[in-house]
Amino acid sequence: MKYPHLFEPLKVNQMIIKNRIISAPLGSLTDKSISGIGMIIRGTSGCVPDGRSRMAPGPYCFEDMIQSTKVREQVSIIRQRGAKAEFELCHVGQYAKVAPGDYAIGPVGFIREDGTEVKAMDETMMNEVADAFAKGAMDAKEYDFDMVMLHFGHGWLPTQFLSPHFNKRTDAYGGSFENRIKFPKMIVERVRKAVGPDYPLDMRISLNEYIEDGTDTQEIIRFIQHIEDKIDMVHVSCGLERELSAMTKMTTSPYFPHMVNTKYSKIVKEAVHIPVAVVGAIMTPEEAEGIIANKEADAIVVGRQIIADPFWTKKVWEDKTEDIVPCLRCLNCYNMYAREKDKHYGMKSITCCSVNPRYLHEDRVPVKLSKAEHKKKVYVIGGGPAGCKAALTAYERGHDVIIMEKEDHLGGQLYCSEFDESKQDLKRYKDYLIRQIEKSDIEVRYHCDATKCKEELKHADSIIVAVGAQPVVPHIKGIDQPHVMNALYAYEHQTEIKEHVVIVGGGSVGTELAKLLAKQKKKVTIVEYQKQLCSNLNEHVRMGLLQQLSMSGDIDILLESECKEIHSNMIIVETKDGIKTIYADTVIISVGMKSRRDIANEFYGIVQDTNIIGDANRPATVAEATHDGYYVSASL
Known part of the structure; x- marks a missing residue:
């Protein structure tokens, strides 16, 4: 044993x-x-x-x-x-x-x-x-x-x-x-x-x-x-x-x-x-x-x-430990807002499990899905968490499934977990999804641009569009310079990041990246437009991240501040106290994501049963991606 x-x-x-x-x-x-x-x-x-x-x-x-x-x-x-x-x-x-x-x-x-x-x-x-x-x-x-x-x-x-x-x-x-x-x-x-x-x-x-x-x-x-x-x-x-x-x-x-x-x-x-x-x-x-x-x-x-x-x-x-669904420790199941049921805090107050749609939905989600009466040919466009979950669920229903993935790997935005040890739980979930797909008969096509495969897609019974989201590019003078990059690129190309880093955007992604870089002994400044960092997180998770941030190294935080210009070795920031100049040899933009709706919408009209899920529908969490992927395929 x-x-x-x-x-x-x-x-x-x-x-x-x-x-x-x-x-x-x-x-x-x-x-x-x-x-x-x-x-x-x-x-x-x-x-x-x-x-x-x-x-x-x-x-x-x-x-x-x-x-x-x-x-x-x-x-x-x-x-x-x-x-x-x-x-x-x-x-x-x-x-x-x-x-x-x-x-x-x-x-x-x-x-x-x-x-x-x-x-x-x-x-x-x-x-x-x-x-x-x-x-x-x-x-x-x-x-x-x-x-x-x-x-x-x-x-x-x-x-x-x-x-x-x-x-x-x-x-x-x-x-x-x-x-x-x-x-x-x-x-x-x-x-x-x-x-x-x-x-x-x-x-x-x-x-x-x-x-x-x-x-x-x-x-x-x-x-x-x-x-x-x-x-x-x-x-x-x-x-x-x-x-x-x-x-x-x-x-x-x-x-x-x-x-x-x-x-x-x-x-x-x-x-x-x-x-x-x-x-x-x-x-x-x-x-x-x-x-x-x-x-x-x-x-x-x-x-x-x-x-x-x-x-x-x-x-x-x-x-069968490779089949264990990993917990993300996201705290959606142990939600601090759930005690105050007479109040509303937005989506972050909804209790759920990010990786188990059956949690709190046992009347709707069975332990095991039954096989569909008629086998269908299902194309999943995009291999992020929503696409992977949709593919696995459709496969469980007995359908023939093909994933078309533009990159050379599955995982979508979860791929950044490869480059940050503190994302160990996210990496375990990414690896779990990939491992389940590898154990199945799901066909995965890498380096596949589905927009060029529309003739083939006409033979599909169902198309599930999970093309994800892309980083928002704000209108900042000088943003197109070579030392400026987005957060997702920064994770994968950390050797290109120099010693004095400014991160424009202090949401969860920007703050997590600041923590990582500060631990690498880099001088980091976060410029955030809001009154607090990580306003997209619930208070429990946010507090934990800020506690870790405070122990990570040399980090300056400018709240209620806006980056106005980027130069070759500095940025110009408008703060509540006036204009400030900050030395920077690397600038990382992390001001959010936007859905690839322009690409997603191209797949409408090819077959009747076409659905957009995950970030392609709206910038979402892992929970929303997982649940979207499950539900879109559970009734196929």
Whole structure:
């Protein structure tokens, strides 16, 4: 077996988990429950019988037979192929969404930015909450969950008492370490007494809060040791949910490394005698196997990668890892805007998976497409992500598929991932698409200009146009000089980039390129017309990119500024403070993309069934490209 450590059973209290793979409480239960996974954590929705415990309004999940029946069905789904079912208990404390006029609770009293009062908990409140945790655990046990997880991480109520960042009390529950752990210990002890000694009890906790005056890592380890006799496993995470700068460490974006928490799980494992699980950007089976083999943890917890491919475990077990759909860590599935459902933030607020159209659309997207009644000849014009996905989906439907690609490679704009190590997740997806096409009978024609093949295209049953987009060329005097290039060209021709670089445009592409070049010790200036960089990204991803940018090297940023002229060794910039001259021996233009509609429209009128998808229709994200490609072919 290629991954022997990953598929060893694990004993937790009296329970045996059949392998070391645990699903984080994210996404649908349906597919991953039949994948052979070891355990699945059911999320926090309505888990504690306290109306002030939740991020969103709703009933206690065991409140009545209607709610309880839903939970029992979840247990049944989870356990249908031998996975253990874990129930997450969470109280969000001061962050609770409460009815108008009601209050939230926490270690200290204050008025939140939204006007909600947070009341400092007295001992009566503490006992009520501890009892609520115990009741939630008992109800979970009664409804046949195999284990309960106490969520003591990510800034929720127990953390708010543990952490000096939140806990400013001066009584017996604040100040010293011994005082700050009293209430969290009360919860653990109350739950253990309720469920008995033989029922498995887990605890998730943040080893590093990544915030000023947060709990010291060694104190967290001491706390775990204090309650080690009451719990059976500890689940190591990091960061905080509601503090944006720390949220980037809790749920990492593509700009951070993989396996971000294993350095913490390793030191916990060395300090305790119970099993240790670790979560945090564990993306590949090689990474997962290495963590167990190197004794950095006893189990791995996978979240977004299992949303991208719910059959991850099955493919690893069957040694079909080349068929695993890689997660991009784009955070579209874990969308920070999704909590505020009564507000609208534009397309960036829509929850989805960039690489798995079935996520949240199980009623519309089957696990496997059926074969079409009539085989068709399908031409796909362009081999970017939209074109590749369209071709693969049409092929799955049983059609004969031909890709016409103008370049000497597939991947479209994803090809730039070859030239930036921080785009490792994007590169894995590009390679996955290409590998699936290579394994198929899809015909790929490179260096093929489809505009010159219109006679052949008349024999098509369907034409899918995925010719992509091209960089916008702004009207700037001097832009046609040899030391001026667009961002896509710059990625592929980094040897042509000299030492003093000006990037015109501070969207995500320009900022990512600035980060890359600054790490190469180049002097970089970003000139951005907007009031902030990366305004096209959601705040979570944007913050992560800016954090990495700040650590990359010598970068100047000019906001609310516009490049007016480019000379042989300098540019003229109009800033809000006046005209400025900047020395530059390389100028990179990164002001966005525009659809190749002029080319795309040429293919209309050849056959009736003609569709334009992806960037060719409008400049789009990988998610939109993938979904366009899937849906256009799924009904062919």
